[in-house]
Amino acid sequence: MPIDDRDEVRHVNRLDATGAGDVVQARDVHGGVHIHRVEAPFAVTPSQLPGDVRGFVNRRSELSALTNLAGEQPDDPHAAAVTVITGTAGVGKTSLALHWAHRALDRFPDGQLYVNLRGYDPGQPAVPEEILDRFLRGLGVPATAIPVHLDERTSLYRSLMAGRRMLVVLDNAATAAQIRPLLPGTAACLVLVTSRSHLSGLVARDGAYRLGLDILHxxxxxxxxxxxxxxxxxxxxxxxxxxxxxxxxxxxxxxxxxxxxxxxxxxxxxxxxxxxxxxxxxxxxxxxxx
Ligand SMILES: Nc1ncnc2c1ncn2[C@@H]1O[C@H](COP(=O)(O)OP(=O)(O)OP(=O)(O)O)[C@@H](O)[C@H]1O
Ligand SMILES: [Mg+2]
Missing domain, CATH: 1.10.8 (Helicase, Ruva Protein; domain 3)
Structure with a gap:
Protein backbone atom coordinates (compact mmCIF):
# COMPACT_ATOMS: atom_id res chain seq x y z
CA MET A 1 0.00 0.00 0.00
CA PRO A 2 2.52 2.72 -1.09
CA ILE A 3 1.81 6.41 -0.55
CA ASP A 4 2.24 8.56 -3.66
CA ASP A 5 3.39 12.14 -4.11
CA ARG A 6 0.02 13.65 -3.28
CA ASP A 7 -0.08 11.81 0.08
CA GLU A 8 -3.04 9.76 -1.07
CA VAL A 9 -3.46 6.19 -0.25
CA ARG A 10 -3.33 4.12 -3.44
CA HIS A 11 -4.52 0.54 -3.50
CA VAL A 12 -2.30 -1.83 -5.35
CA ASN A 13 -3.53 -5.36 -5.83
CA ARG A 14 -0.61 -7.32 -7.11
CA LEU A 15 -0.12 -11.05 -6.85
CA ASP A 16 3.57 -11.94 -6.63
CA ALA A 17 3.35 -15.40 -5.16
CA THR A 18 3.30 -18.37 -7.48
CA GLY A 19 2.17 -21.93 -6.98
CA ALA A 20 -0.99 -23.65 -5.82
CA GLY A 21 -3.12 -22.44 -2.97
CA ASP A 22 -6.03 -20.15 -2.18
CA VAL A 23 -5.77 -16.53 -3.31
CA VAL A 24 -8.03 -13.76 -2.10
CA GLN A 25 -8.01 -10.52 -4.07
CA ALA A 26 -9.90 -7.56 -2.70
CA ARG A 27 -10.06 -3.79 -2.89
CA ASP A 28 -11.33 -2.33 0.36
CA VAL A 29 -11.76 -4.71 3.21
CA HIS A 30 -14.04 -3.84 6.10
CA GLY A 31 -14.32 -5.95 9.21
CA GLY A 32 -12.83 -9.38 9.74
CA VAL A 33 -11.82 -11.70 6.95
CA HIS A 34 -13.16 -15.25 7.16
CA ILE A 35 -11.93 -17.81 4.72
CA HIS A 36 -13.89 -21.06 4.48
CA ARG A 37 -12.37 -23.87 2.51
CA VAL A 38 -14.47 -26.56 0.88
CA GLU A 39 -13.55 -29.68 2.79
CA ALA A 40 -12.72 -32.84 0.94
CA PRO A 41 -15.64 -35.32 1.26
CA PHE A 42 -15.17 -37.54 4.28
CA ALA A 43 -14.76 -41.23 3.74
CA VAL A 44 -17.74 -42.90 5.34
CA THR A 45 -19.17 -46.38 5.21
CA PRO A 46 -22.90 -45.75 4.79
CA SER A 47 -24.92 -47.49 7.49
CA GLN A 48 -28.39 -46.23 6.75
CA LEU A 49 -30.60 -49.06 8.02
CA PRO A 50 -33.28 -47.97 10.49
CA GLY A 51 -33.38 -49.90 13.77
CA ASP A 52 -34.59 -53.48 13.97
CA VAL A 53 -38.17 -54.33 15.03
CA ARG A 54 -38.58 -54.97 18.75
CA GLY A 55 -40.01 -58.36 19.67
CA PHE A 56 -39.74 -59.75 16.13
CA VAL A 57 -41.47 -63.14 15.92
CA ASN A 58 -40.66 -66.15 13.77
CA ARG A 59 -40.53 -65.79 9.95
CA ARG A 60 -37.77 -68.40 10.11
CA SER A 61 -38.39 -69.90 6.68
CA GLU A 62 -38.46 -66.47 5.02
CA LEU A 63 -35.28 -65.44 6.86
CA SER A 64 -33.46 -68.54 5.69
CA ALA A 65 -34.78 -68.07 2.14
CA LEU A 66 -33.23 -64.58 2.16
CA THR A 67 -29.95 -65.96 3.49
CA ASN A 68 -29.87 -68.66 0.81
CA LEU A 69 -30.57 -66.12 -1.91
CA ALA A 70 -27.78 -63.87 -0.65
CA GLY A 71 -25.34 -66.79 -0.75
CA GLU A 72 -26.26 -67.98 -4.24
CA GLN A 73 -23.87 -67.72 -7.15
CA PRO A 74 -25.04 -64.80 -9.31
CA ASP A 75 -26.69 -65.62 -12.65
CA ASP A 76 -25.15 -62.50 -14.10
CA PRO A 77 -21.95 -60.95 -12.68
CA HIS A 78 -22.88 -57.58 -14.16
CA ALA A 79 -26.22 -57.13 -12.41
CA ALA A 80 -27.11 -56.83 -8.74
CA ALA A 81 -29.10 -59.68 -7.24
CA VAL A 82 -32.59 -58.39 -6.47
CA THR A 83 -35.12 -59.90 -4.06
CA VAL A 84 -38.61 -58.46 -3.76
CA ILE A 85 -40.61 -59.13 -0.59
CA THR A 86 -44.29 -58.77 -1.49
CA GLY A 87 -47.49 -58.98 0.52
CA THR A 88 -50.51 -57.09 1.71
CA ALA A 89 -50.37 -53.86 3.74
CA GLY A 90 -49.11 -54.39 7.28
CA VAL A 91 -48.11 -58.04 6.81
CA GLY A 92 -44.54 -57.30 7.89
CA LYS A 93 -42.49 -56.80 4.69
CA THR A 94 -40.42 -53.89 5.99
CA SER A 95 -39.94 -55.61 9.35
CA LEU A 96 -38.69 -58.79 7.69
CA ALA A 97 -36.30 -56.91 5.41
CA LEU A 98 -34.82 -54.93 8.31
CA HIS A 99 -34.64 -57.90 10.66
CA TRP A 100 -32.76 -59.97 8.06
CA ALA A 101 -30.53 -57.06 7.04
CA HIS A 102 -29.39 -56.41 10.62
CA ARG A 103 -28.38 -60.05 10.91
CA ALA A 104 -26.54 -60.05 7.58
CA LEU A 105 -24.39 -56.94 8.03
CA ASP A 106 -21.10 -58.83 7.87
CA ARG A 107 -21.95 -59.95 4.32
CA PHE A 108 -21.81 -56.32 3.25
CA PRO A 109 -18.55 -54.82 4.54
CA ASP A 110 -18.90 -51.71 2.37
CA GLY A 111 -22.15 -50.71 4.06
CA GLN A 112 -25.86 -50.41 3.46
CA LEU A 113 -28.06 -47.84 1.76
CA TYR A 114 -31.71 -47.55 2.78
CA VAL A 115 -34.61 -45.52 1.43
CA ASN A 116 -38.34 -45.43 2.09
CA LEU A 117 -39.79 -44.99 -1.40
CA ARG A 118 -43.19 -44.00 0.08
CA GLY A 119 -44.93 -45.97 -2.67
CA TYR A 120 -48.25 -46.17 -0.84
CA ASP A 121 -48.15 -43.08 1.35
CA PRO A 122 -50.86 -40.45 0.81
CA GLY A 123 -48.25 -37.96 -0.52
CA GLN A 124 -46.03 -38.24 -3.58
CA PRO A 125 -43.81 -41.34 -3.89
CA ALA A 126 -40.06 -40.68 -3.86
CA VAL A 127 -38.60 -40.17 -7.34
CA PRO A 128 -35.29 -41.75 -8.47
CA GLU A 129 -33.56 -38.34 -8.84
CA GLU A 130 -34.21 -37.56 -5.17
CA ILE A 131 -33.11 -41.00 -4.01
CA LEU A 132 -29.91 -40.95 -6.06
CA ASP A 133 -29.10 -37.54 -4.62
CA ARG A 134 -29.37 -39.04 -1.14
CA PHE A 135 -27.45 -42.18 -2.03
CA LEU A 136 -24.62 -40.24 -3.68
CA ARG A 137 -24.31 -38.00 -0.63
CA GLY A 138 -24.35 -41.12 1.51
CA LEU A 139 -21.47 -42.46 -0.55
CA GLY A 140 -19.46 -39.31 0.19
CA VAL A 141 -20.09 -37.29 -3.00
CA PRO A 142 -20.18 -33.55 -2.20
CA ALA A 143 -23.48 -31.86 -3.06
CA THR A 144 -21.79 -29.68 -5.70
CA ALA A 145 -20.51 -32.76 -7.59
CA ILE A 146 -23.93 -34.43 -7.95
CA PRO A 147 -25.03 -34.26 -11.61
CA VAL A 148 -28.35 -32.72 -12.51
CA HIS A 149 -29.68 -35.35 -14.91
CA LEU A 150 -31.02 -38.70 -13.84
CA ASP A 151 -28.88 -40.69 -16.31
CA GLU A 152 -25.70 -39.05 -15.07
CA ARG A 153 -26.67 -39.59 -11.44
CA THR A 154 -27.30 -43.26 -12.19
CA SER A 155 -23.93 -43.58 -13.96
CA LEU A 156 -22.05 -41.99 -11.09
CA TYR A 157 -23.93 -44.18 -8.60
CA ARG A 158 -23.14 -47.36 -10.57
CA SER A 159 -19.48 -46.32 -10.87
CA LEU A 160 -19.22 -45.82 -7.12
CA MET A 161 -20.99 -49.09 -6.36
CA ALA A 162 -18.79 -51.12 -8.73
CA GLY A 163 -16.45 -53.35 -6.77
CA ARG A 164 -18.23 -52.71 -3.45
CA ARG A 165 -20.15 -55.27 -1.45
CA MET A 166 -23.17 -53.33 -0.36
CA LEU A 167 -26.77 -53.95 0.61
CA VAL A 168 -29.38 -51.61 -0.85
CA VAL A 169 -32.82 -51.67 0.80
CA LEU A 170 -35.56 -50.08 -1.30
CA ASP A 171 -38.52 -50.07 1.05
CA ASN A 172 -42.21 -49.60 0.18
CA ALA A 173 -41.75 -49.45 -3.60
CA ALA A 174 -44.71 -48.81 -5.91
CA THR A 175 -43.38 -49.58 -9.38
CA ALA A 176 -40.44 -51.16 -11.18
CA ALA A 177 -39.73 -47.79 -12.85
CA GLN A 178 -39.09 -46.27 -9.43
CA ILE A 179 -36.49 -48.94 -8.72
CA ARG A 180 -34.59 -49.55 -11.97
CA PRO A 181 -32.32 -46.47 -11.86
CA LEU A 182 -31.29 -47.57 -8.34
CA LEU A 183 -30.03 -51.02 -9.32
CA PRO A 184 -26.23 -51.29 -9.14
CA GLY A 185 -24.54 -52.99 -12.08
CA THR A 186 -22.56 -55.51 -10.07
CA ALA A 187 -23.45 -58.84 -8.53
CA ALA A 188 -21.41 -58.01 -5.39
CA CYS A 189 -24.34 -55.86 -4.28
CA LEU A 190 -27.68 -57.18 -3.07
CA VAL A 191 -30.89 -55.20 -3.48
CA LEU A 192 -33.79 -55.93 -1.15
CA VAL A 193 -37.10 -54.41 -2.26
CA THR A 194 -40.38 -54.42 -0.34
CA SER A 195 -43.67 -53.75 -2.08
CA ARG A 196 -47.41 -54.36 -1.82
CA SER A 197 -47.37 -54.89 -5.58
CA HIS A 198 -46.02 -57.98 -7.34
CA LEU A 199 -43.57 -55.92 -9.41
CA SER A 200 -43.86 -58.51 -12.16
CA GLY A 201 -41.76 -56.39 -14.54
CA LEU A 202 -38.84 -56.51 -12.15
CA VAL A 203 -39.12 -60.28 -11.90
CA ALA A 204 -39.52 -60.81 -15.66
CA ARG A 205 -37.04 -58.23 -16.95
CA ASP A 206 -34.51 -57.79 -14.18
CA GLY A 207 -34.39 -61.36 -12.89
CA ALA A 208 -35.63 -60.40 -9.41
CA TYR A 209 -36.65 -63.17 -7.03
CA ARG A 210 -40.08 -62.71 -5.43
CA LEU A 211 -40.65 -63.76 -1.83
CA GLY A 212 -44.33 -63.67 -0.84
CA LEU A 213 -45.18 -62.94 2.79
CA ASP A 214 -48.37 -64.22 4.40
CA ILE A 215 -50.19 -63.51 7.67
CA LEU A 216 -48.80 -65.10 10.86
CA HIS A 217 -49.61 -68.56 12.16
N1 LIG B 1 -42.52 -60.78 12.54
C1 LIG B 1 -42.93 -59.72 13.26
N2 LIG B 1 -42.78 -59.71 14.59
C2 LIG B 1 -43.21 -58.67 15.34
N3 LIG B 1 -43.81 -57.58 14.83
C3 LIG B 1 -43.98 -57.53 13.51
C4 LIG B 1 -43.56 -58.59 12.65
N4 LIG B 1 -43.87 -58.27 11.39
C5 LIG B 1 -44.44 -57.06 11.46
N5 LIG B 1 -44.51 -56.62 12.71
C6 LIG B 1 -45.12 -55.36 13.16
O1 LIG B 1 -46.24 -55.10 12.33
C7 LIG B 1 -46.30 -53.76 11.92
C8 LIG B 1 -46.40 -53.66 10.41
O2 LIG B 1 -45.22 -54.21 9.85
P1 LIG B 1 -44.52 -53.61 8.55
O3 LIG B 1 -44.47 -52.12 8.59
O4 LIG B 1 -43.25 -54.34 8.40
O5 LIG B 1 -45.56 -54.03 7.43
P2 LIG B 1 -45.46 -53.81 5.87
O6 LIG B 1 -45.86 -55.08 5.23
O7 LIG B 1 -44.13 -53.27 5.52
O8 LIG B 1 -46.59 -52.71 5.64
P3 LIG B 1 -46.76 -51.67 4.43
O9 LIG B 1 -47.31 -52.41 3.27
O10 LIG B 1 -47.71 -50.65 4.99
O11 LIG B 1 -45.41 -51.08 4.16
C9 LIG B 1 -45.07 -53.08 12.48
O12 LIG B 1 -45.46 -52.32 13.59
C10 LIG B 1 -44.16 -54.18 12.95
O13 LIG B 1 -43.52 -53.85 14.12
MG1 LIG C 1 -43.47 -51.50 4.60
Missing amino acids: EDDAIALLGAVTARYRGQDQRHELVELARLCARLPLALRIAAERAASRPMMRLDELIADLPSSRDSRSPERGP
Whole structure:
Protein backbone atom coordinates (compact mmCIF):
# COMPACT_ATOMS: atom_id res chain seq x y z
CA MET A 1 0.00 0.00 0.00
CA PRO A 2 2.52 2.72 -1.09
CA ILE A 3 1.81 6.41 -0.55
CA ASP A 4 2.24 8.56 -3.66
CA ASP A 5 3.39 12.14 -4.11
CA ARG A 6 0.02 13.65 -3.28
CA ASP A 7 -0.08 11.81 0.08
CA GLU A 8 -3.04 9.76 -1.07
CA VAL A 9 -3.46 6.19 -0.25
CA ARG A 10 -3.33 4.12 -3.44
CA HIS A 11 -4.52 0.54 -3.50
CA VAL A 12 -2.30 -1.83 -5.35
CA ASN A 13 -3.53 -5.36 -5.83
CA ARG A 14 -0.61 -7.32 -7.11
CA LEU A 15 -0.12 -11.05 -6.85
CA ASP A 16 3.57 -11.94 -6.63
CA ALA A 17 3.35 -15.40 -5.16
CA THR A 18 3.30 -18.37 -7.48
CA GLY A 19 2.17 -21.93 -6.98
CA ALA A 20 -0.99 -23.65 -5.82
CA GLY A 21 -3.12 -22.44 -2.97
CA ASP A 22 -6.03 -20.15 -2.18
CA VAL A 23 -5.77 -16.53 -3.31
CA VAL A 24 -8.03 -13.76 -2.10
CA GLN A 25 -8.01 -10.52 -4.07
CA ALA A 26 -9.90 -7.56 -2.70
CA ARG A 27 -10.06 -3.79 -2.89
CA ASP A 28 -11.33 -2.33 0.36
CA VAL A 29 -11.76 -4.71 3.21
CA HIS A 30 -14.04 -3.84 6.10
CA GLY A 31 -14.32 -5.95 9.21
CA GLY A 32 -12.83 -9.38 9.74
CA VAL A 33 -11.82 -11.70 6.95
CA HIS A 34 -13.16 -15.25 7.16
CA ILE A 35 -11.93 -17.81 4.72
CA HIS A 36 -13.89 -21.06 4.48
CA ARG A 37 -12.37 -23.87 2.51
CA VAL A 38 -14.47 -26.56 0.88
CA GLU A 39 -13.55 -29.68 2.79
CA ALA A 40 -12.72 -32.84 0.94
CA PRO A 41 -15.64 -35.32 1.26
CA PHE A 42 -15.17 -37.54 4.28
CA ALA A 43 -14.76 -41.23 3.74
CA VAL A 44 -17.74 -42.90 5.34
CA THR A 45 -19.17 -46.38 5.21
CA PRO A 46 -22.90 -45.75 4.79
CA SER A 47 -24.92 -47.49 7.49
CA GLN A 48 -28.39 -46.23 6.75
CA LEU A 49 -30.60 -49.06 8.02
CA PRO A 50 -33.28 -47.97 10.49
CA GLY A 51 -33.38 -49.90 13.77
CA ASP A 52 -34.59 -53.48 13.97
CA VAL A 53 -38.17 -54.33 15.03
CA ARG A 54 -38.58 -54.97 18.75
CA GLY A 55 -40.01 -58.36 19.67
CA PHE A 56 -39.74 -59.75 16.13
CA VAL A 57 -41.47 -63.14 15.92
CA ASN A 58 -40.66 -66.15 13.77
CA ARG A 59 -40.53 -65.79 9.95
CA ARG A 60 -37.77 -68.40 10.11
CA SER A 61 -38.39 -69.90 6.68
CA GLU A 62 -38.46 -66.47 5.02
CA LEU A 63 -35.28 -65.44 6.86
CA SER A 64 -33.46 -68.54 5.69
CA ALA A 65 -34.78 -68.07 2.14
CA LEU A 66 -33.23 -64.58 2.16
CA THR A 67 -29.95 -65.96 3.49
CA ASN A 68 -29.87 -68.66 0.81
CA LEU A 69 -30.57 -66.12 -1.91
CA ALA A 70 -27.78 -63.87 -0.65
CA GLY A 71 -25.34 -66.79 -0.75
CA GLU A 72 -26.26 -67.98 -4.24
CA GLN A 73 -23.87 -67.72 -7.15
CA PRO A 74 -25.04 -64.80 -9.31
CA ASP A 75 -26.69 -65.62 -12.65
CA ASP A 76 -25.15 -62.50 -14.10
CA PRO A 77 -21.95 -60.95 -12.68
CA HIS A 78 -22.88 -57.58 -14.16
CA ALA A 79 -26.22 -57.13 -12.41
CA ALA A 80 -27.11 -56.83 -8.74
CA ALA A 81 -29.10 -59.68 -7.24
CA VAL A 82 -32.59 -58.39 -6.47
CA THR A 83 -35.12 -59.90 -4.06
CA VAL A 84 -38.61 -58.46 -3.76
CA ILE A 85 -40.61 -59.13 -0.59
CA THR A 86 -44.29 -58.77 -1.49
CA GLY A 87 -47.49 -58.98 0.52
CA THR A 88 -50.51 -57.09 1.71
CA ALA A 89 -50.37 -53.86 3.74
CA GLY A 90 -49.11 -54.39 7.28
CA VAL A 91 -48.11 -58.04 6.81
CA GLY A 92 -44.54 -57.30 7.89
CA LYS A 93 -42.49 -56.80 4.69
CA THR A 94 -40.42 -53.89 5.99
CA SER A 95 -39.94 -55.61 9.35
CA LEU A 96 -38.69 -58.79 7.69
CA ALA A 97 -36.30 -56.91 5.41
CA LEU A 98 -34.82 -54.93 8.31
CA HIS A 99 -34.64 -57.90 10.66
CA TRP A 100 -32.76 -59.97 8.06
CA ALA A 101 -30.53 -57.06 7.04
CA HIS A 102 -29.39 -56.41 10.62
CA ARG A 103 -28.38 -60.05 10.91
CA ALA A 104 -26.54 -60.05 7.58
CA LEU A 105 -24.39 -56.94 8.03
CA ASP A 106 -21.10 -58.83 7.87
CA ARG A 107 -21.95 -59.95 4.32
CA PHE A 108 -21.81 -56.32 3.25
CA PRO A 109 -18.55 -54.82 4.54
CA ASP A 110 -18.90 -51.71 2.37
CA GLY A 111 -22.15 -50.71 4.06
CA GLN A 112 -25.86 -50.41 3.46
CA LEU A 113 -28.06 -47.84 1.76
CA TYR A 114 -31.71 -47.55 2.78
CA VAL A 115 -34.61 -45.52 1.43
CA ASN A 116 -38.34 -45.43 2.09
CA LEU A 117 -39.79 -44.99 -1.40
CA ARG A 118 -43.19 -44.00 0.08
CA GLY A 119 -44.93 -45.97 -2.67
CA TYR A 120 -48.25 -46.17 -0.84
CA ASP A 121 -48.15 -43.08 1.35
CA PRO A 122 -50.86 -40.45 0.81
CA GLY A 123 -48.25 -37.96 -0.52
CA GLN A 124 -46.03 -38.24 -3.58
CA PRO A 125 -43.81 -41.34 -3.89
CA ALA A 126 -40.06 -40.68 -3.86
CA VAL A 127 -38.60 -40.17 -7.34
CA PRO A 128 -35.29 -41.75 -8.47
CA GLU A 129 -33.56 -38.34 -8.84
CA GLU A 130 -34.21 -37.56 -5.17
CA ILE A 131 -33.11 -41.00 -4.01
CA LEU A 132 -29.91 -40.95 -6.06
CA ASP A 133 -29.10 -37.54 -4.62
CA ARG A 134 -29.37 -39.04 -1.14
CA PHE A 135 -27.45 -42.18 -2.03
CA LEU A 136 -24.62 -40.24 -3.68
CA ARG A 137 -24.31 -38.00 -0.63
CA GLY A 138 -24.35 -41.12 1.51
CA LEU A 139 -21.47 -42.46 -0.55
CA GLY A 140 -19.46 -39.31 0.19
CA VAL A 141 -20.09 -37.29 -3.00
CA PRO A 142 -20.18 -33.55 -2.20
CA ALA A 143 -23.48 -31.86 -3.06
CA THR A 144 -21.79 -29.68 -5.70
CA ALA A 145 -20.51 -32.76 -7.59
CA ILE A 146 -23.93 -34.43 -7.95
CA PRO A 147 -25.03 -34.26 -11.61
CA VAL A 148 -28.35 -32.72 -12.51
CA HIS A 149 -29.68 -35.35 -14.91
CA LEU A 150 -31.02 -38.70 -13.84
CA ASP A 151 -28.88 -40.69 -16.31
CA GLU A 152 -25.70 -39.05 -15.07
CA ARG A 153 -26.67 -39.59 -11.44
CA THR A 154 -27.30 -43.26 -12.19
CA SER A 155 -23.93 -43.58 -13.96
CA LEU A 156 -22.05 -41.99 -11.09
CA TYR A 157 -23.93 -44.18 -8.60
CA ARG A 158 -23.14 -47.36 -10.57
CA SER A 159 -19.48 -46.32 -10.87
CA LEU A 160 -19.22 -45.82 -7.12
CA MET A 161 -20.99 -49.09 -6.36
CA ALA A 162 -18.79 -51.12 -8.73
CA GLY A 163 -16.45 -53.35 -6.77
CA ARG A 164 -18.23 -52.71 -3.45
CA ARG A 165 -20.15 -55.27 -1.45
CA MET A 166 -23.17 -53.33 -0.36
CA LEU A 167 -26.77 -53.95 0.61
CA VAL A 168 -29.38 -51.61 -0.85
CA VAL A 169 -32.82 -51.67 0.80
CA LEU A 170 -35.56 -50.08 -1.30
CA ASP A 171 -38.52 -50.07 1.05
CA ASN A 172 -42.21 -49.60 0.18
CA ALA A 173 -41.75 -49.45 -3.60
CA ALA A 174 -44.71 -48.81 -5.91
CA THR A 175 -43.38 -49.58 -9.38
CA ALA A 176 -40.44 -51.16 -11.18
CA ALA A 177 -39.73 -47.79 -12.85
CA GLN A 178 -39.09 -46.27 -9.43
CA ILE A 179 -36.49 -48.94 -8.72
CA ARG A 180 -34.59 -49.55 -11.97
CA PRO A 181 -32.32 -46.47 -11.86
CA LEU A 182 -31.29 -47.57 -8.34
CA LEU A 183 -30.03 -51.02 -9.32
CA PRO A 184 -26.23 -51.29 -9.14
CA GLY A 185 -24.54 -52.99 -12.08
CA THR A 186 -22.56 -55.51 -10.07
CA ALA A 187 -23.45 -58.84 -8.53
CA ALA A 188 -21.41 -58.01 -5.39
CA CYS A 189 -24.34 -55.86 -4.28
CA LEU A 190 -27.68 -57.18 -3.07
CA VAL A 191 -30.89 -55.20 -3.48
CA LEU A 192 -33.79 -55.93 -1.15
CA VAL A 193 -37.10 -54.41 -2.26
CA THR A 194 -40.38 -54.42 -0.34
CA SER A 195 -43.67 -53.75 -2.08
CA ARG A 196 -47.41 -54.36 -1.82
CA SER A 197 -47.37 -54.89 -5.58
CA HIS A 198 -46.02 -57.98 -7.34
CA LEU A 199 -43.57 -55.92 -9.41
CA SER A 200 -43.86 -58.51 -12.16
CA GLY A 201 -41.76 -56.39 -14.54
CA LEU A 202 -38.84 -56.51 -12.15
CA VAL A 203 -39.12 -60.28 -11.90
CA ALA A 204 -39.52 -60.81 -15.66
CA ARG A 205 -37.04 -58.23 -16.95
CA ASP A 206 -34.51 -57.79 -14.18
CA GLY A 207 -34.39 -61.36 -12.89
CA ALA A 208 -35.63 -60.40 -9.41
CA TYR A 209 -36.65 -63.17 -7.03
CA ARG A 210 -40.08 -62.71 -5.43
CA LEU A 211 -40.65 -63.76 -1.83
CA GLY A 212 -44.33 -63.67 -0.84
CA LEU A 213 -45.18 -62.94 2.79
CA ASP A 214 -48.37 -64.22 4.40
CA ILE A 215 -50.19 -63.51 7.67
CA LEU A 216 -48.80 -65.10 10.86
CA HIS A 217 -49.61 -68.56 12.16
CA GLU A 218 -51.76 -68.58 15.28
CA ASP A 219 -48.90 -69.28 17.72
CA ASP A 220 -46.79 -66.50 16.21
CA ALA A 221 -49.70 -64.08 16.31
CA ILE A 222 -50.12 -64.86 20.02
CA ALA A 223 -46.37 -64.50 20.55
CA LEU A 224 -46.52 -61.03 18.94
CA LEU A 225 -49.39 -60.01 21.25
CA GLY A 226 -47.43 -61.36 24.23
CA ALA A 227 -44.20 -59.60 23.22
CA VAL A 228 -45.93 -56.21 23.43
CA THR A 229 -48.17 -56.83 26.45
CA ALA A 230 -45.92 -59.03 28.64
CA ARG A 231 -44.58 -56.17 30.77
CA TYR A 232 -48.05 -54.79 31.44
CA ARG A 233 -50.44 -57.72 31.65
CA GLY A 234 -50.01 -61.25 32.93
CA GLN A 235 -53.54 -62.52 33.42
CA ASP A 236 -54.69 -63.02 29.81
CA GLN A 237 -56.11 -66.44 28.93
CA ARG A 238 -54.95 -68.27 25.84
CA HIS A 239 -58.46 -68.59 24.40
CA GLU A 240 -58.86 -64.80 24.68
CA LEU A 241 -55.54 -64.24 22.91
CA VAL A 242 -56.63 -66.69 20.17
CA GLU A 243 -59.84 -64.71 19.73
CA LEU A 244 -57.98 -61.39 19.64
CA ALA A 245 -55.55 -62.78 17.04
CA ARG A 246 -58.50 -64.01 14.96
CA LEU A 247 -60.19 -60.60 15.06
CA CYS A 248 -56.91 -59.05 13.88
CA ALA A 249 -56.86 -61.53 10.97
CA ARG A 250 -53.37 -62.49 12.28
CA LEU A 251 -52.05 -59.44 10.45
CA PRO A 252 -48.96 -58.08 12.26
CA LEU A 253 -49.98 -54.43 11.98
CA ALA A 254 -53.46 -55.07 13.42
CA LEU A 255 -51.99 -57.34 16.12
CA ARG A 256 -49.52 -54.68 17.17
CA ILE A 257 -52.20 -51.99 17.37
CA ALA A 258 -54.45 -54.28 19.44
CA ALA A 259 -51.53 -55.28 21.68
CA GLU A 260 -50.56 -51.66 22.28
CA ARG A 261 -54.15 -50.93 23.20
CA ALA A 262 -54.18 -53.83 25.63
CA ALA A 263 -50.84 -52.77 27.10
CA SER A 264 -52.10 -49.24 27.70
CA ARG A 265 -55.16 -50.57 29.60
CA PRO A 266 -53.58 -53.08 31.98
CA MET A 267 -56.61 -53.15 34.29
CA MET A 268 -59.12 -53.87 31.52
CA ARG A 269 -59.98 -57.53 30.98
CA LEU A 270 -59.11 -58.87 27.56
CA ASP A 271 -62.67 -60.04 26.81
CA GLU A 272 -63.92 -56.48 27.48
CA LEU A 273 -61.20 -55.09 25.26
CA ILE A 274 -62.10 -57.57 22.52
CA ALA A 275 -65.79 -56.62 22.77
CA ASP A 276 -64.71 -53.01 22.33
CA LEU A 277 -62.75 -53.62 19.10
CA PRO A 278 -64.42 -52.28 15.92
CA SER A 279 -63.90 -55.63 14.15
CA SER A 280 -65.64 -57.38 17.02
CA ARG A 281 -68.59 -54.97 16.91
CA ASP A 282 -68.80 -55.46 13.12
CA SER A 283 -68.97 -59.22 13.51
CA ARG A 284 -72.02 -58.81 15.80
CA SER A 285 -73.70 -56.19 13.63
CA PRO A 286 -77.11 -57.27 12.24
CA GLU A 287 -76.54 -55.13 9.11
CA ARG A 288 -73.62 -57.33 8.09
CA GLY A 289 -73.91 -58.90 4.65
CA PRO A 290 -73.81 -62.68 4.06
N1 LIG B 1 -42.52 -60.78 12.54
C1 LIG B 1 -42.93 -59.72 13.26
N2 LIG B 1 -42.78 -59.71 14.59
C2 LIG B 1 -43.21 -58.67 15.34
N3 LIG B 1 -43.81 -57.58 14.83
C3 LIG B 1 -43.98 -57.53 13.51
C4 LIG B 1 -43.56 -58.59 12.65
N4 LIG B 1 -43.87 -58.27 11.39
C5 LIG B 1 -44.44 -57.06 11.46
N5 LIG B 1 -44.51 -56.62 12.71
C6 LIG B 1 -45.12 -55.36 13.16
O1 LIG B 1 -46.24 -55.10 12.33
C7 LIG B 1 -46.30 -53.76 11.92
C8 LIG B 1 -46.40 -53.66 10.41
O2 LIG B 1 -45.22 -54.21 9.85
P1 LIG B 1 -44.52 -53.61 8.55
O3 LIG B 1 -44.47 -52.12 8.59
O4 LIG B 1 -43.25 -54.34 8.40
O5 LIG B 1 -45.56 -54.03 7.43
P2 LIG B 1 -45.46 -53.81 5.87
O6 LIG B 1 -45.86 -55.08 5.23
O7 LIG B 1 -44.13 -53.27 5.52
O8 LIG B 1 -46.59 -52.71 5.64
P3 LIG B 1 -46.76 -51.67 4.43
O9 LIG B 1 -47.31 -52.41 3.27
O10 LIG B 1 -47.71 -50.65 4.99
O11 LIG B 1 -45.41 -51.08 4.16
C9 LIG B 1 -45.07 -53.08 12.48
O12 LIG B 1 -45.46 -52.32 13.59
C10 LIG B 1 -44.16 -54.18 12.95
O13 LIG B 1 -43.52 -53.85 14.12
MG1 LIG C 1 -43.47 -51.50 4.60
